[in-house]
Amino acid sequence: MNQKTNLNLLYTLEVLLAEKHVSRAADRLNLTQSAVSRQLSQLRDIYHDPLLVRSGNHYVLTPRAERLGAELEGLFQNITKVLGQADFDPQLFDQTFTFSSSDYVAQYILPELVEHLSSLAPAMEFAYRLWEPDNLAKLSEIDVQLASTMLPEAPLGLSSQQIGEDIPVIVTRKNHPLSGTKTITEQELGEYPHIRISGGGDKDSFLDREMKARSLKRRILVSTPFFSSAFALLQQTDALLTVPLHIAVNLKKTQRLHVIDIPFNVPTHKYWLLWHPKYDHEPAHRWTRDHVLSIMRSSMYSVR
Structure with a gap:
């Protein structure tokens, strides 16, 4: 069997173990009952175990099937993450997010940022680094996910959004x-x-x-x-x-x-929120930078 066939069989096995019923599993899989029965037969050959055993009018799982059920649940959760199908949930985000800017931002804006973000993502950890101009060329290498600084124009090679401008x-x-x-x-x-x-x-x-x-x-x-x-x-x-x-x-x-x-x-001074393009489509980063941009714009005194 090729890898694609094996993965399909594993998904059938997960549904069979959850439903403990061939016809209900067939309905969930959008397959005929006979097709699911054939796949169950293949799975029994692969594992050298009956997996589902009839007991009266229903099936029960063998000890091997119960162990496989627990393993498959974690396996398919990981596959979903790899395929990018899981929605980002800030309540579950437990990584460190590093922000870099001036000590003015650290003193007068960072406390509000942390208070706001931690209320929405309670497991999130924060780190802060003072911004240095030569960091522009290093954002692909250093551990900084988001930065803000003053520049005449948006820098080439980086992703950015303008926070505001003044004099x-x-x-x-x-x-x-x-x-x-x-x-x-x-x-x-x-x-x-x-x-x-x-x-x-x-x-x-x-x-x-x-x-x-x-x-x-x-x-x-x-x-x-x-x-x-x-x-x-x-x-x-x-x-x-x-x-x-x-x-x-x-x-x-x-x-x-x-x-x-x-x-x-x-x-005219222009202020930018900057990040490396590798984070453009990262759900956690996109969620965080949207909140950071909103708070920083609200603190910005714009000259009209």
């Missing part, structure tokens, strides 16, 4: 000497020191270019990869910090900040 602004502490102004002057940009956030996407290099074109130089007081330390330093100095508008607006709710417009044309 950069200057923020200072609330009692800064410039806290009464709405727009900073070019001269003031050169007079005050700057804090630079080096982690994640390119948030402020445009400022150096624009200031250089005006014969000004930006003085960097400190460069840090973390939003948390940048905002702590901001409260203790007269420094300026360039951040995306949605972050400035969101953090004004919890920190004493003053938001100032930049006095020349600024670029």
